[in-house]
Amino acid sequence: MKNARNNELADRRSAATDAKASLLTAYRAAKAAAEPSQLARQAERISLVEAREARRVERERLKLEERARLEALAAQKQAAIEAEAVAEIEARKSAENARISRVIEDEAARKAERDRRYANRKARRA
Incomplete structure (x- = not known):
């Protein structure tokens, strides 16, 4: 007879204490039984975090390399544009000097012919 009608307060208290103690021992047993799998899951989580961190570091390194490559490419383009501009300015100056010298030579030839x-x-x- 599990639930007798004439339970006294002390009987009910001792039954509750026994029930709590049995629940606590069952919890401790389950925790001890789950300890290896918990350690394995924790180790797996740690390895996943380390792999994720390694991938993040690799992505950052690739971003930095790409940024450096793009900056170098932009610097090369800028240098090429500046060199082209300098060459164009020099070509204009030499063309202007050649035109001026031809005008002077033509003027000198015309004066010589007149003389x-x-x-x-x-x-x-x-």
């Missing part, structure tokens, strides 16, 4: 004609006219008159 020659003037000398011929003076020679014919004399």
Whole structure:
């Protein structure tokens, strides 16, 4: 007879204490039985975290390398643009100098021809 009608307060208290003690021993037994699997799960979680961290570090390294590569490429493009601009300026200067020298030479040739004609006219008159 599990539940007798004439339970006294002391009987009920001792039954409750026994029930709590049996629950506690069952919990401790279950915890002890689950300890190896818990350690294995914890080790697996730690390895997953380490792998995730390694992948994050690798992604950061790749981002830095890509950023450095892009910066170097941009610097090369900028240097090429600046060199092209300098070459264009030099070409314009040399073309302008050549044009000026041709104008001066043409002017000198025209003056020489004028002087020659003037000398011929003076020679014919004399």
